[in-house]
Amino acid sequence: MPKPVLIRSTYYLRVHVPRDVVNQAAGTTVVLPVGDRDCRVKLTTHAKVSLRTKDWPEAKKRFATAHAALETYWDTLRSGSTSLSHKDTVALAGEVVATFLQVLEEEPGSPEVWKQVAKLDANAREGKSNSLAGPTPSTKVTDMEHRFGELADAQLARRGLIVDNESRNRLIRRIAVAMEDVSRVSFARATGDYSEIDTLKKYPNYEPKPKQHPGVHDERGGVTFDEVIDEEVRRRSAGRDAKPMSSSAERKFRRAADEFAKHRKSKRVDTLTAQQADDWKWSMLNEGKLSNSTIAQRLQNLRTVVEWARRHALGNLFPSGNPLELVALPQRQGVNSADRTYRFCEAKLVLEGARRETKPELRWLPWMCAYSGARIEEVAQLRPDDFFQSADDWFYRITTKGGKTLKNQHSKRTVPVHPDLIAEGLIQFVQAHSSKPNQRLFPRRSQGNVAGWVRGKLGLTRKDLAPNHGWRHLFEDLAMRAGISDSAKTYITGRSTGRSAEGYGKSDAMLPGLATEMRKLPSFLPR
Structure with a gap:
């Protein structure tokens, strides 16, 4: 399975053009999504583009999106040129x-x-x-x-x-x-x-024509995967405050459905069986080209498309349940969370380094993650109007308002600002931007910038360390040692396993107790 390649200190996508299209591809240009940019890539016998990150987890995400677009382009080459209406x-x-x-x-x-x-x-x-x-x-x-x-x-x-x-x-x-x-x-x-x-x-909307794979029949009389995905895209775009499906998400679902359709030689959803999906899983496992994680993700994506079809049919399709629920996902050997976590000496090195930086994402995001266990993409979206004071304590809201995105509903929360962050000057930094209350405090590429800084300038190259996510595990360990209640810890980190944590932050009356729990967390560095 292709994966990011490290060249000097930056990860790249570098893959060979498939033999059957190498002559057609040579000299052509394809646009690949990399992070928040579209990158033009001229093809030779291979495709090569910088993923613009030094962070391994981020590189894997960017690689997957760009590689999916590249494989769509190979399919286009195989289909030959087309005419535009x-x-x-x-x-x-x-x-x-x-x-x-x-x-x-x-x-x-x-x-x-x-x-x-x-x-x-x-x-x-x-x-x-x-x-x-x-x-x-x-x-x-x-x-x-x-x-x-x-x-x-x-x-x-x-x-x-x-x-x-x-x-x-x-x-x-x-x-x-x-x-x-x-x-x-x-x-x-x-x-x-x-x-x-x-x-x-x-101007009308451009509507891509669904591609037909050789040997795949688009039978009449039944709903197809393409129709299900088209309908889901339409539904998500409906309404004044809609949140449309991203093009990268649409591509990954279409890819999984197309690959499964090629295997079973039919694009109809209503005739799908669990046995067919299980056969597809074993054919990929036996072929040995894809990792277990990738195979599991494709099965999960297919399961999601089938679930959309069930919802669209209001339960009339597969009334006994999603057939893919019966298919066991392949397991893989994961990385121990302790290996991904910052060691205390590493954490101190990063926070000391952040004190010397002037770029806002390098100065503040490591500190905010260290004192909250938040996912970096959550705090990187914050705006001045997300911060507020209640009595003598400061807080910030992690929400989806203003176009922000979160992992799930449990991620919405109100986080107390630890006294160490106030002493470092975080609130002064926020207030200095109060004239633009709806503007992001940190750039959109903050996640990659911080990870690259940790790996590059600070020299923390331990392979399993997660430069951004490692704070999350460390915060939880320190919170447990400090005696912070499980419910408060669960709520502050935005976990989905809490019970009494459901009450935290629902009203201002709960905020003082939450701030009291946060103050139990010990300081990382002397002030």
Whole structure:
């Protein structure tokens, strides 16, 4: 099974192109999701891209997402080029417009720049880019290619599409027209006019065509995996405050369903049996190419899709229960949690190092994780308005408000600020940003930044150590030693095994008791 490769101090995705598509792939470009970015990767006999992290657990997550997108591209190459319909072409051009307007929303630049951009775009559309040559049909094609060709190629790569020449040329022409919207709206914003909010409504949504695998039958008369996933995507996008399914999540579910469909040679959900799923599991185990963990994850993803199908059918499908519940997941030998945990000498080294840093994520996130056992991605999302004072104690709320994401419902909680954090200056740091109460205190790449700093600058290279998650286990051990009640410890860390912890934080009346429990935690470093 491919896995991240460590080159110098950073992890990379580096995999060979499959033999059956290596000739088609050579020289082409694919866009792969890496963290919060889309990275363009030019293919040779292999694909190589930096995962932009020095943290092994984070590298594995980023690798899985990028590798899934890469395997989707291999499937696209195997299927050959396709043609874009008129609606598809307009939809893809609309996505180009949406990307520009999103990136430039906060800082659109100057009106003069957009006047110049609009002029250059118009000249290209008319074949007048070269002021010394008269426009001809030939110069128009050349100018459009030079001006808009890379935008078209980037959008096709982002969607993993390989299209025929006519479809590509049609997309270039459509993007050339669509860029008028970018220039017009950006010019208006640059002058202070943000009133135009309906620009994107005229563009349809792009709807990828489901891929058919050789030997897989899309039988009539029954619901298919593609239809189930399409419906789940639609349901999650419905409503004003909806939280749509991410593209990476959608890809992983489609991949599991497609692989299972290839194995059983049918995409119908309603005819699935537990025996078929168990046979698929054993075929993967016997093949020996995938780790037990990966196989278990694919079975779990398939189980989730089948459960969606049951919910969509309001219990009329598999009324006796999800057939995948009967399939035992393969087990693997995990890493001992004690090996992932910070040793006390390591914890002191990190906290002392953080005191010397000026970047907010390096200065404060290790301290906040050490004194709460929180997952770093939870505290990295905090904003100034998440902090509040009750009597003499300070707290912060870990919630999903404002677009934040949490592991589960139990992760929502109110965490007391330990006196050591106040003495270090955390509250002053938060209050210094109070003029922007809804803006994140820490950058989006905080998790990777902190892990890379721990591994690189501080030199903690012990393989099993989890640079970010290791605080969670250490906090729990110290809380137990300090006599913090189990219910308070469970609530503060956002665990889902608590009983009386359910009462903590539900009202302000419970907060003083929670703060009292937190004060029992001993100091890591002398002040």
